[in-house]
Amino acid sequence: MSRLSSTIEAILYLKGQPLTLAKIAEYAGCDRPSAEEGLIELMTDYAQRDGALEVVETPEGYCLQLREAYQPLLQKLVPVDLGVGALRTLAAIALRGPLTLSDLVELRGSGAYQHVQELVELGFVRKRRKADSRSSWLQITDKFYQYFQLESLPQPFSNASSASANAVLPEA
Secondary structure (H helix, E strand, O other): OHHHHHHHHHHHHHHOOOOOOOOOOOHHOOOOHHHHHHHHHHHHHHHHOOOOEEEEEEEOHHHHHEEEHHHHHHHHHHHOOOOOOHHHHHHHHHOOOOHHHHHHHHHOOOOOOHHHHHHHOOOOOEEEOEEEOOEEEEEEHHHHHHHOOOOOOOOOOOOOOEEEEEEEEOOO
């Protein structure tokens, strides 16, 4: 592999996003035809390897990415990107839960509906329909403890919802 293709490899790795050929040439300090030649050499080198990475052309440009076969590892090993609101909602469920969705919305506001949907999809929260109402019970899952490397949480706050916080979530 030539020095230019190694430089392009470093650029793609460091930027971590698709780059146009013009940007690659600019960062590498060379003209476009040289950058294209170096990129082709790099793509050929990666295509011949039996490794986890590949160089591909996307609609946005060229990028260094994980091969499709290794995508399950990405879900397992890379930290989840949660916004501040979703993290606060997760903390409220962890510290006060199990609690009802209606209690959570009263506590966190209507944005909690979207946060709960996201947290359920990510596997941090379990949602079970309450038998006697239209609301649902919310409780953190084992994934929460594993992800945040916790063995237990402090006792729930003493307030009106602490009675429901000590209840065991009914099975669906």
